[in-house]
Amino acid sequence: MPPTPDATAPGAAVPDRGHADACPGALRLHTADDGGLARVRLPGGLLTDRQALALAEAAEALGDGELETTSRGNVQLRGLAPDCGAELADRLRAVGLLPSDTHERVRNIVASPLAGLDAAGTADVQAWVRELDARLCANDWAAGLSGKFLFALDDGRGDVAALDADVTLIAAPRGPALLRLGRGDHGHPVEAGQEVTAVLDAARAFLDALRGAGRAAWHLREVPELLPAGTVPLPGFAGTAVAAPIGALPGGLSVGLRFGRASGAQWRALVAASAGELRLTPWRGAVLPGAPADRLPALAAAGFRTEPGSAWERASACTGLPGCAKSLADVRADAARALDGGASAPRGGGLPVHWSGCERRCGHPAGQWVDVLATGQGYRVTVNGPAATAGTPAGVPVDVTNEEMAAAVVEARRTTK
Numbered sequence: 397m398p399p400t401p402d403a404t405a406p407g408a409a410v411p412d413r414g415h416a417d418a419c420p421g422a423l424r425l426h427t428a429d430d431g432g433l434a435r436v437r438l439p440g441g442l443l444t445d446r447q448a449l450a451l452a453e454a455a456e457a458l459g460d461g462e463l464e465t466t467s468r469g470n471v472q473l474r475g476l477a478p479d480c481g482a483e484l485a486d487r488l489r490a491v492g493l494l495p496s497d498t499h500e501r502v503r504n505i506v507a508s509p510l511a512g513l514d515a516a517g518t519a520d521v522q523a524w525v526r527e528l529d530a531r532l533c534a535n536d537w538a539a540g541l542s543g544k545f546l547f548a549l550d551d552g553r554g555d556v557a558a559l560d561a562d563v564t565l566i567a568a569p570r571g572p573a574l575l576r577l578g579r580g581d582h583g584h585p586v587e588a589g590q591e592v593t594a595v596l597d598a599a600r601a602f603l604d605a606l607r608g609a610g611r612a613a614w615h616l617r618e619v620p621e622l623l624p625a626g627t628v629p630l631p632g633f634a635g636t637a638v639a640a641p642i643g644a645l646p647g648g649l650s651v652g653l654r655f656g657r658a659s660g661a662q663w664r665a666l667v668a669a670s671a672g673e674l675r676l677t678p679w680r681g682a683v684l685p686g687a688p689a690d691r692l693p694a695l696a697a698a699g700f701r702t703e704p705g706s707a708w709e710r711a712s713a714c715t716g717l718p719g720c721a722k723s724l725a726d727v728r729a730d731a732a733r734a735l736d737g738g739a740s741a742p743r744g745g746g747l748p749v750h751w752s753g754c755e756r757r758c759g760h761p762a763g764q765w766v767d768v769l770a771t772g773q774g775y776r777v778t779v780n781g782p783a784a785t786a787g788t789p790a791g792v793p794v795d796v797t798n799e800e801m802a803a804a805v806v807e808a809r810r811t812t813k
């Protein structure tokens with residue numbers, strides 16, 4: 397079974413939710429075409445060195461030796477043997493990566509990865525992450541959330557606030573934090589000290605409202621009529637997520653992973669360069685708080701993206717062939733050729749781009765993005781997202797061959813909102 401998509405495509409019909417979601421977990425493995433797949437939730441993308449090494453050892457001993465990051469800063473192990481579930485669980489428990497068997501799939505929390513490292517944000521969201529995770533795991537009702545339900549804790553810089561989460565908490569430099577429910581453009585002010593309580597209350601109110609209405613839904617955005625309207629306009633964050641910058645930062649290092657994957661050896665290089673802590677980002681990168689700039693060359697030599705402006709910036713792809721039999725192409729190989737051939741974003745920005753092997757578009761970005769979809773004969777390039785409705789130049793699909801794809805992607809990434 398392929399990885400399940402993280403988001404409903406903008407404009408898509410609300411799916412029937414009269415059944416449990418099939419999101420993989422650390423205990424509930426999915427059978428993919430390349431073997432078992434386990435998804436380990438990492439709230440806030442946070443990992444200690446010891447935990448990171450344990451993941452590399454598990455991937456090498458039980459899987460295909462690689463680790464794959466997701467658009468929520470989680471990590472996946474692939475190519476697992478059918479009988480390795482108990483050993484994987486033991487390895488995760490031993491390092492604190494499986495604090496609750498009953499709640500492991502609902503620990504979906506993204507947080508501003510640069511919080512505390514520079515002056516752009518105003519809140520210690522890592523403290524919020526730890527409190528929210530602990531309280532989620534301690535409450536029986538929370539196990540009723542879907543494995544797709546997402547919490548976003550934004551330190552005020554507007555990065556994870558753009559990720560289309562179910563419940564988003566946004567810190568403000570002056571005044572109370574704001575709580576956004578689903579896709580609303582107004583928020584609810586939250587009293588200082590009550591931020592995590594407000595987030596939990598919102599999730600519980602969603603489950604209660606569903607029960608009261610006899611409805612089934614995985615996301616708040618599927619039932620906006622059941623939500624109380626916010627009263628305060630939200631800050632004007634862009635609809636496209638602002639990825640963490642790459643390279644040496646004021647408070648540490650930030651690197652990108654090609655298509656979010658790293659071998660065990662690369663993972664060890666990350667740990668060796670870190671100062672004891674890693675933060676995986678929702679943009680398939682890793683932030684190493686406190687790591688000195690002189691460790692950047694070793695990370696570049698290990699194959700990480702260490703300089704901004706690369707063609708690979710904000711480029712992602714689904715698993716494709718050979719890992720997913722639904723795919724019409726080896727999308728990662730085709731995308732790598734296009735990116736190495738110059739399918740870059742224009743200087744100063746440009747849209748994220750995502751390659752998919754079929755119309756499920758697993759792992760596509762939120763907001764506006766360039767959709768490169770395998771057709772069997774080549775690829776269809778379209779700008780997807782809020783401003784790309786059919787009939788506008790941005791929304792018109794262009795069918796291209798593999799050879800024409802790089803130029804078409806460059807052009808599409810120039811599209812402005």
Ligand code: SF4
Binds near residue numbers: 715717754
């Ligand atoms: S081909 Fe890609 S988008 Fe389609 S199901 Fe497989 S992984 Fe998902």
